[in-house]
Amino acid sequence: MKRERVDLSKIKTIPLNARKCKVCVSDFAKVTKKGGSFKEFYESLPNILASQNLQIVVDAVVKAHKDGKSVVFMMGAHVIKCGLSPLVIDLMKRGVLKAVALNGAGVIHDTEIAMIGRTSEDVGEAILDGSFGMAKETASFINDAISDGFKNGIGIGEAVGSRILRDKLPHKDLSILAVGHELNVPVTAHVAIGTDIIHQHPSANGAAIGEGSLLDFRNFIYSLSNLEDGVVINFGSAVILPEVFLKAVTVARNLGFKLERFTTANFDMISQYRPYQNILSRPTSKGGRGYNVIGHHEIMMPLLYRSIIEKL
Numbered sequence: 001m002k003r004e005r006v007d008l009s010k011i012k013t014i015p016l017n018a019r020k021c022k023v024c025v026s027d028f029a030k031v032t033k034k035g036g037s038f039k040e041f042y043e044s045l046p047n048i049l050a051s052q053n054l055q056i057v058v059d060a061v062v063k064a065h066k067d068g069k070s071v072v073f074m075m076g077a078h079v080i081k082c083g084l085s086p087l088v089i090d091l092m093k094r095g096v097l098k099a100v101a102l103n104g105a106g107v108i109h110d111t112e113i114a115m116i117g118r119t120s121e122d123v124g125e126a127i128l129d130g131s132f133g134m135a136k137e138t139a140s141f142i143n144d145a146i147s148d149g150f151k152n153g154i155g156i157g158e159a160v161g162s163r164i165l166r167d168k169l170p171h172k173d174l175s176i177l178a179v180g181h182e183l184n185v186p187v188t189a190h191v192a193i194g195t196d197i198i199h200q201h202p203s204a205n206g207a208a209i210g211e212g213s214l215l216d217f218r219n220f221i222y223s224l225s226n227l228e229d230g231v232v233i234n235f236g237s238a239v240i241l242p243e244v245f246l247k248a249v250t251v252a253r254n255l256g257f258k259l260e261r262f263t264t265a266n267f268d269m270i271s272q273y274r275p276y277q278n279i280l281s282r283p284t285s286k287g288g289r290g291y292n293v294i295g296h297h298e299i300m301m302p303l304l305y306r307s308i309i310e311k312l
Contacts, residue, residue, distance in 0.1 A: 023048060042307055053265075053291040058307045060231050060263040060289075061096065065312065069230040070098045072223055074245065076236035077105035080113065080176070081120045082298040087305040089179045096308065098230075099223035100180060100187045103240045104196035107160055107177065107189045111142055114164045114175040133197025141167075143203035150208030155216035156189035186223055188216035190244045221248045225257040233304075234279050235267045236297055242278035249283045260286040267293050267300050 030044040045051045064071050073088065091097045102110070112119035115137065126132035142160055149159025161177035172178045180187035191213040198204055224232075224245075234241055252259055264284055266275040271292055280290025293300060 027052075038306055039310055042310060050293050050295075053293050054304070054307070056289075057231070057233070057263065057265040057291050057293070058304065058311060060265075061233075061308050062311045064230045064263075065096050067229065069228070070223070070226045071096055071230060072099045072101070072227065072232045073097045074101040074232065074234045074237055074241040075106060076103060076238070076241070077109050078236050078297055079301065080106055080109040082301070084297060084301045085110070085113065085174050085176055087301055088176055089174070091305065091308070092176075092179060092183055092185050094309070094312070096312070097185065098226075099185065099220070100176060101220055101223075101241055101244065102157065102176070102187065102189050103237055104189060104191040104198075107142060107156065107191075108138060108196060108198060110175050110177050111160060111164065112138055114169040114171045114178060115141065117171045117174075133200050135197075136201075139198040139201035139203055142198050143201060143205065143208075146212050147203075147205045147208045150205065150211050153215070154212075155219055156191065156209070156212035157187040157216055157219075159212060160189070161187060186219055188220045188223070189213065190216060190220070190240055192240060217244065217248065220244065221251050221255075224248050224252045224259065225255075227252075227262050228258045229261055231263045231265070232279070233265045233267065234275055235301065236269075237275075238268065238272045239274055242274040246278040246282060259283075260288065262288045264288060264290045265293065266290070267295070267297070267304070269296055270294065 027047040029046040032040050032044045045055065047055065061071055073091070075088070079085075079088070088097070088100065092100070109119045121132065121135075123132055141163070145160045145163035146156050148163070149156060157177060158181060161175070161181035164172050164175050164178040165181060169175070169178075177187050189212070191209055193199060193206065193209060199209070232245065234245070249259055262284070264279050266279050268275060271294060276292065280292055284290045
């Protein structure tokens, strides 16, 4: 029995030149010469996908800085563990970053760097004998600073940063918390009880930790109150800071601050639900823009940093 077939001779075609295209030769990468400048390298990047997103974020940061708008940097602890604190600190000193937000682990690694110039223990090895997170000096220093801050009505970021400066820790110049306090750039800490090694110690004061983190949440809301036409960058925090940011945005809007037209960016090694929804999508739905850039922190942060200062 003869089967009916589709007659492709009736297909309607369009001219190639009339079709929309997402890629053009003007967007291609450019060949550079050996020994060329970073500017030449940056301008050689293809204007496609993640590379294009990076360039848009860099332009947004530079424009916000030149226009006197806020650039807020949120970061997970791995930024510090990957040796990137000097870059964050330099952007603070240049006046580019108007506020920095850390999670609880960020406070710990920042403080240990200031204390002894080393951090990050081998969890897999130390958890076997119960010694993981049991460094006495780390817990005593941070928990005491948080408790004193609680008594004086200041948040965790300011309490620990000022203590690092007061005690003249040997590597205080590499502490984001300390330099932030010195420069009057708010560095806030956002803590979940039980997630950090200092909570394992008898010196941990739950009331002080909770109140200190709440005060920093309120400080962070204030940092976002001038975000219109500014930029928020999240570097490596998958849960805590995306959740904090979402709530801070809604409180700021509830209080009448205008937060509609701003740029957000998420830099991480993999794409994850909370950063995508709570940083890139939901907060920017009133007229902002969100960009996702995937890559290792120890590569992407130096690239972002150098690209920004090259265009300042």
